[in-house]
Amino acid sequence: MTIDWNAFTPLSALAGGALIGLAAALLLLANGRIAGISGIVGGLLERTPGEAGWRLAFVAGLLIGPALWGLFAALPPIRIDAGYPLLVAAGLLVGIGTRYGSGCTSGHGVCGLSRLSPRSLTATLLFMTAGFATVYIIRHLLGA
Amino acid sequence: MKKLQISAFAAGLVFGIGLLLSGMANPQKVLAFLDLFGAWDPSLALVMAGAIGVGLPVFLLAKGRVLSLLGEKMQLPTRRDIDRPLVIGSLLFGIGWGLAGFCPGPAIVATGAGALKAIVFTAAMLAGMGLFQLASRPQRRQRAS
Numbered sequence: 001m002t003i004d005w006n007a008f009t010p011l012s013a014l015a016g017g018a019l020i021g022l023a024a025a026l027l028l029l030a031n032g033r034i035a036g037i038s039g040i041v042g043g044l045l046e047r048t049p050g051e052a053g054w055r056l057a058f059v060a061g062l063l064i065g066p067a068l069w070g071l072f073a074a075l076p077p078i079r080i081d082a083g084y085p086l087l088v089a090a091g092l093l094v095g096i097g098t099r100y101g102s103g104c105t106s107g108h109g110v111c112g113l114s115r116l117s118p119r120s121l122t123a124t125l126l127f128m129t130a131g132f133a134t135v136y137i138i139r140h141l142l143g144a
Numbered sequence: 145m146k147k148l149q150i151s152a153f154a155a156g157l158v159f160g161i162g163l164l165l166s167g168m169a170n171p172q173k174v175l176a177f178l179d180l181f182g183a184w185d186p187s188l189a190l191v192m193a194g195a196i197g198v199g200l201p202v203f204l205l206a207k208g209r210v211l212s213l214l215g216e217k218m219q220l221p222t223r224r225d226i227d228r229p230l231v232i233g234s235l236l237f238g239i240g241w242g243l244a245g246f247c248p249g250p251a252i253v254a255t256g257a258g259a260l261k262a263i264v265f266t267a268a269m270l271a272g273m274g275l276f277q278l279a280s281r282p283q284r285r286q287r288a289s
Contacts, residue, residue: 001180001181001184002182002183002184003183003184003185003186004176004183004184004185007173007176007183007185007187008185008186008187009167009187010187010190012165012166012167012187013166013167013187013188013190013191013194014190014191014193014194015165015166015194016161016162016163016164016165016166016167016168016191016194017162017166017190017191017192017193017194017195017196017197017198018162018194018195018197018198019158019159019161019162019165019166020158020159020162020163020166020191020194020195021162021194021195021196021197021198021199021202022158022162022198023155023156023157023158023159023162024155024159024195024198024199024202025198025199025202025203026151026154026155026158027151027152027155028202028203028206028212028218029202029206029212029213030147030148030151030152030155030212030213030214031148031151031152031155031212031214031216032209032211032212032214032216032217032218032219033152033216033219034219034220034221035155035159037247037248037249037252038248038273041248041252041270041273042273042276042277045270045273045274045277046277053146053148053149053152054148054149054151054152055152056149057148057149057150057152057153057156058152058153058155058156058159059156059252060153060156061152061153061154061155061156061157061158061159061160062156062157062159062160062249062252062253062256063160063252063253063255063256064157064160064256065156065157065159065160065161065163065164065253065256066160066164066169066253066254066256066257066258067256068157068161069161069164075164075257076164076165076167076169076170077170077172078169078170078171078254078257078259078262079170079171079172080171080172080244080245080246080254080259080261080262080265081171081172081175081245082171082243082244082245082261084261084264086243086244087244087261087264087265087268088264088265088268089240089243089268090240090241090243090244090246090265090268091240091244091246091251091264091265091266091267091268091269091271091272092240092268092269092271092272092275093236093237093239093240093243093272094237094240094241094244094246094247094248094251094265094269094272095240095268095269095270095271095272095273095274095275095276096233096236096272096273096275096276097233097234097235097236097237097238097239097240097272098233098237098247098248098273099233099272099273099276099277099280100229100232100233100236100276101229101230101231101232101233101234101235101236101237102221102229102230102233104237104247104248104249105241105247105248105249106159106247106248106249108234109192110192110195110196110199111199111203112221113192113196113199113200114195114196114199114200114202114203115203115220115221116200117221117224118224118226119221119223119224119225119226119230122226122230122231122234123230123233123234124234126231126234126235126238127234127235127237127238127241128238129238130234130235130236130237130238130239130241130242131178131238131239131241131242132178132180132242133238133242134178134238134239134241134242134243135175135178135179135180135182135242136179136180136181138242138243139179139182140181140182
């Protein structure tokens with residue numbers, strides 16, 4: 001393992017992370033809900049009465065974030081190297097996997113670990129390990 | 145707009161800004177974290193640390209509450225069992241995450257930034273969630289009867 005010190009951005013990572021934690025805290029304290037993105041988006045498809053309004057509002061906030069940022073500074077780079085077939089496969093896996101596993105990086109990773117949930121700790125260790133293994137196979141075994 | 149929608153909108157907005165600031169809306173940076181045996185960028189670990197550092201005390205504080213500040217019933221997960229769906233679902237999600245470097249939050253933020261590839265990923269993700277919904281419906285009916 002070699003750390004790429006030029007790419008490592010500890011301060012903005014910590015500060016951005018703290019904002020994510022703050023957002024999760026706000027949704028918990030004000031709305032009494034978990035800020036799990038896959039649950040919020042997937043829940044829209046379930047059409048539970050009375051739950052659609054806040055979910056749509058949260059997603060709208062996520063979508064408008066870049067526009068608000070753009071008012072004050074240039075947007076940070078968003079580089080997507082994967083080709084379209086891979087993006088579609090990855091999207092399907094993420095959609096099915098997060099719903100079947102009841103959460104993603106935010107629901108299990110941020111909120112679940114903050115709640116010290118054993119289920120979320122297990123889920124986080126599993127999706128991290130699967131992510132590490134997938135990138136290892138693609139970059140170091142297949143050499144793509 | 146109702147109060148609940150305003151607070152949820154604000155939470156989504158702050159969440160999105162956090163993802164942009166931390167660099168996590170950029171799949172290239174996420175994949176540099178997942179590339180443990182290449183030139184490793186540990187930033188994502190610090191994003192988690194920053195988020196949990198704020199989240200942990202707040203979740204502890206909120207643990208005993210019955211109602212939220214806006215009077216909503218608190219909905220915190222109560223399950224503690226490790227079952228097959230949790231394990232298989234998390235593994236499938238991790239594989240998809242490693243393939244493109246996108247998880248749901250960053251994909252939606254990058255969609256908001258107008259990145260065409262992010263829009264395609266997000267559409268596929270929504271399709272996956274819809275497929276799950278269709279597949280799990282008969283099971284739910286069985287459980288209900």
